[in-house]
Structures are given as C-alpha cells and as structure tokens.
Amino acid sequence: MNWYREISPTEKRTLWTCFGGWALDALDTQAFSLVIPALIATWGIGKGQAGLIGGATLVAGALGGLLAGVLSDRYGRVRALQITVLWFSLFTLLSACAQNYEQLLVLKSLQGLGFGGEWTAGSVLLSETIRAQHRGKTMGIVQSAWGFGWAAAVLLYAIVFSWASPQWAWRVLFALGALPALLLLYVRRNVPEPPRDTSSATARKLDAKLPVLGIFDRSVIRTTIVGGLIGLGAHGGYHAITTWLPTYLKTERHLSVLGTGGYLAVVIVAFICGCFVSAWLQDRIGRRMNLILFALCCAVTVNLYVFLPIGDTAMLMLSFPLGFFSAGIPATLGALFNELYPQGVRGTGVGFCYNFGRIVSAGFPVLVGHMGNSMPIGSALGIDAGAAYGLVVIAALLLPETRGRTIAPVHARGEPGLSSAPAPSEQKPAAQAHRA
Template structure:
C-alpha cells in the first residue's frame, strides 16, 4: 500500500492565508490594484498638504482662521462636484481614462498652489485642485470594484482606500524634511510644487491598466442611440437606493468631519492639552487610520457590508464620547489617537465595494459618484453648524450631538439597504 499523499492533504486542509486573495489574482488585476492604491495615496498626499502649511500662511500673509477655513470648505465643495462629474465621465469615456484625467488635474493645480502670490490666488488654485481630488476617488473606486472577484472585493477596495493614510504620512514626512532644511517662506511652496509628482504616475496607468472587462461588455451592448444617462440613478427603480446610499455616505463623512474639524480645538482650548500639536500624536492617528482601513477591509468581507458599517459607526461614536466626556491627560490622549484614526477612517473601507455592488454597470460610475459626493457636500456643512451651535452650548455638546446624529444615520441607512457581500456583477 502506497503512503498517502501528504502534500495533497496539507493543501486541502490548509487554512487560507490573509493574502491568498492577492496571490490568486492575475497580472492585470494586480496592475489595477496598485494603480488605484498608489493613485489614492498620491491623492491623499496632495490633499493633506494644505493642513500642514496653514499656520505658515497665517503668520506670513496675515490671513484669518475664517479665510483658512474657507479654503478647506471650497476645496470640499469642489471635490463633491468633481466626484459626481467624474462618475458620469467614467460611464461615458471609461474608468481608466477618467482616472488619468483626475490625477493630472489635481497634480497640476496642487503644483500651481506653490506659485500663489496672494490669498485669492491660492483659494482659486486650491478650489480647482479639489475638483480633481474628488474625481479620483470615484474613478478609482469604480475601477477596482469591477476588476476584483466578488468574494474579495471588500478586501481589495478597502486596501486601496488605505493608500490615503500612506499619502497622509508621506506628506507629514515631506513637511518635516522641507521645513527643517528651508526657511518657511520657501518650504511651503516647495511642498506644493512636489504635488506635481502624481502626474508622472499617469504614464504608468496609461501603459499598463485597462478598463474592466465587465465595463467593456456593457459598452458593447449599449445601443448608440441609447447611451447611459446619469439621471437614471433617479429613476423609479433606483431612486430609493440612491437616497439611502447618499444618507449612508452623509452620515459617515459628517461624523468624520465633526470629529476631525472640532475635536482638536476642543481639546486644546477647553482641556488645555498640548500633545495635539506634536508629531507623535499625528503619527498615532495616521497609523491608527491605516490599520483601521486594513482591518475594516477584511471585516467587510467576513461580517458583511452592513454589519461592518454598524461596528465602525458604534466605535467612532464611542471614541467621541471618550474624548469629550472623560478627563484625560496628555499621555492618555496620545494613545487615544490610535482608536480615533482606526474607527473614524476604517468606516470608509467598505464604502467603495458597497456602492459598486448597489448600482448596475451602465450607471455605476454615476451612482457611486453622486452618492459619495452628495454626502461629502452635505457633510461639509457640519463643521459650520457645530461652530454656530457652540455659540450657545459647550463645544463638546455640539460635537457629541452631530456625531450621534451622523453615526445614527449610518446605522439606519445600513440596516435599510440590502446586504451585497459576494454579489456577482453583470454587464447590464
């Protein structure tokens, strides 16, 4: 009697590893994965530059915090418009071509920010940059969502999303490096000028990445006399899905903006904590964000889209309560930066896959672009509303109230939407 084939037995009984999904995808899928991840990282790098240079601009140009806030708000509003437009374009001219255009757009206008001679010039250049950075998310999310097979879509799209934290970290490193070797009046310009680097990345995308097969099949079936129209997402059969998905994104983004916009001010001015301005605290938040993206990417395939949203919504609100209601020291605050980044950022890992699965291929870009970016536009109002509310109640109450409402909306929207984990996409 021959000995049993232990190799076959070990393969049959071996538990799947966390990166087996990546080893099982083909070369084109890997190229698409890395192009979207790197693109999103570069998007994050260029977008986060402004927050690092604002103190220098306030000191040099004498701009007010209100004027600085206007740059942030105008960028977000422009990004919402750009994201919607990019979604429509991705249905018309292709996912890859739209990705190329949006990367070139935000890289060029980030570069121009480095040559601004006045507040008004910077405001215009930065607002136009926002149009491109919002569009890049939409194009990249649709592209990677259509390429990866159903059982691994959440992991792949979430891992792409984690590129944002890497880009944020890269900006922090470049900022520290440039401001240590150059005077501030030159360093902030050099930082923005480096924002042109993503344009080089487009060459790689153009040569190596193709539109998903499912998209090409859908375009082949599309009658020339009846092209896809963006307003189909408001048709009777899709309207309710569009509304609920928009509420989901509004809640997630609104909670994120409520936390990131006002918590530092509350903790510094009302609690007197100094750790918030340190590199250690920022590093803790960035690391927590990256880990949150990655863990959430896996959980969205393990638990399902809906349960994962609910888990991270509850976690995010819990962190807000800890920050605003518990007496904490600088040391405790430093370590709380990790769960803050983990939950507030991780909730977005499942967003791209979920929106991909909610809309048919012919209008997927339009649906995904609208829902995510109408959420961004509405959520951009939350920091303003919290500021107005804080004129009559303590800031901690405003932050807590808006966070509670935001994450409550996430939970209700998630419960009302269908579970799409493992959904097979078709060329319709």
C-alpha cells in the same frame, strides 16, 4: 496574503495604480494643512483666509467626484482616471507658482476637482477589475493609502522646510504634489478598461439615459437615496469630530496632547490599521454589518472622548481607537456603493452617494456650534456625532447585503480565475434586489 497570490497581474496593477493615486492625493492635501503658517507669513493673510482655501478645495473635490462619476460612465473608467490625475497634477504644479492669495485660492479650488474625481474614477475601475471575493480587501487597502500619503507629507515637510526657507519651501512641497502625473504613463500601458455589460434589459435601459438622470430611475432611486444618507452620516460625523474636537479638548479640557507629534503619529497609524482591519472584515461579515459595527464604535468612542474625565496620556491612548474606527467607515463605502449600482450608472451613483454626503455634511459642524450656545460644546459634539453615525446605521439596515456580487460581466483580457457571470444587481432590477 494567499488572496494576493490568487489575483491576476491585471488586478494587481489596477490595485497599485489606485493605491498610488490616492496616496499622492493625500500627500498634497495634508501638505496644505502643514504649510498654512508659511502661507500666512508669506502673504500676511489671516487664518480665516487660509481656511477658505481648504474649504474651497474640499467643496470642489466633492463636485469633482460627482463629475468624474458621470465621465466614467460616459467615456470609460480608465479615461476618467487619466483625466482626473492629469487635472490634479497640473493644478497642483500651478499652485506652487501662485503669486498671491487670490491666485492660490483659484488654483487650489481647480485642483480640488481632480482630487475628488480621482477617488471616484479609481474606485469604480478597481471594483470592476477585482474579483468579488476579494473586492472588499482591495478597496479597504486602497483607502489606507490616505494614511501613507499623510505620513509622507509629514516626512517631506520636515525635510523640505529644513532645507529651504519657508517662503520657498511651501512651493517645493506643492511642486512635489505633481508626481501623480507619472501615473499616466503607467495607466496607459498597464491598466485595461473593464468590459461593458449590454446583455441585460436594465443595463440597456440605463445606458439610454444620461448617467445623472439614470441614478434616479425607478429601478435604482431607492439605492440613490439610502446611499446618499449613508454618505451624509459618515462625512457628517467625521467633519463634526475633526472641526470641534480639537477646540473642545484645548479650551474646555485644557489638554495639550493635540499639539504633539505623538498624537499625529498615533492617528496616522490608527487610520492605516483601521483600513486594513475593515478591508479584511468586510469580506468576512459583509458590507452592512461591517459598516454598522464601525459606525457604532465611532459613536461610543467620541462620547468617551467628551465625557470621560481623563488626562493627556489617556487621551493620547484613546485617540487610537477613535482614528481606527473612523477609518473603517470610508474603507467600506467604496465596495458597498459600487456593488449597489448597475454598470451603466455605477460611476455616477458612486460619485453621488459619496460626494452628496461630503457637501451636505457641512451642516453638522455648524449644528454643533449652534447647539454649543445653549449647552457644553462636548455635549453638543457627542449628540451630533451620535446622530450622524446613527444615520449610517439606520440607512445601512435599509440596504441589501452585497458581499460576493460579481459586477463586471467578463474580466479584461480574459484572464483566468475570474467569474464571467453578470452581477446579481444586473441580472434583475435593483428594486427586486432590495426585496431579496
């Protein structure tokens, strides 16, 4: 932990602010999956209707991520973070007061806008605050907050549902999801806005455009296309696995391990470990190599899952590497996407690359189902996930290595120990950087 002692107080405060926000987002998102049975019993709705709420929240989250990126470029990183946290907290609290299914569907969808936006705004803020040599570690650590929030949701679910009846317990659990609002007070007092770079011709050119148009400027359009493909492959593989693997193991392999608390605990621990290892590794071997390594391991592990003739115990053990490797990919994307873009369009670019993939990747689970009509569902899942992670590998090879780039011109408050040099991506057009 020598690196942690090296970073400044501002860097530490920003790190833990983003960590706390992402953990609290995860708490509420995972809490919804836990209370679905209570919602079905309370309002007599079907599983399809409950699933629609979750799906609408995810789509809204992707749109919120795109919007928050634009807002962070136009109005500042800290202000965009404050807006998304306040929005998320408000509609989380209102969701606890919903009186019927239709109200909850609308409120959870609106909440999703803040949920997706918080990651984008926080990611860009952190990337421009943390010094280059430790950026990968901090971004990976923040991604691990999802696992801690997930674990907190399971713990709170057990406590609240043992204390209150189901028709009231889910409301209490949702109300606790408003806790991110407390971050606003901390952010206002302790997290400064990163400085704006106006020194380079590229920065001035892109600042003159609307951010949403700037990411399609000739100097960065290649980055936008390739980054979007990485987001598509990363989310496509993940959604194919989470959608179809439980069904495959239960219906075709007749395994019961997925219904156990032990499986859930293994997956959560594996996710956290994967984020931490990816955080350390990407600052050692680079963003591209780290992304390629975890994507290849994901493809191999998924195919072992669907083709090896193993039982419950072995499946439980194999769930650890699956969760471990799948966590390493998103833990890398934050640093990589932020380091690819000039500051004037960085928020919009990060929001697009990450969330374009989230929206379009919905086609991968559909493709598995379609292929499953003519082949075993396990074979379809292995092919589909392999193709998705293969897309990540190919797209990563088309990008430059960005490890070590300084992407903020001067650190806030002039704290010592941080480079004040402009980023390589801002010293020369992105197109030249790709050829380097």
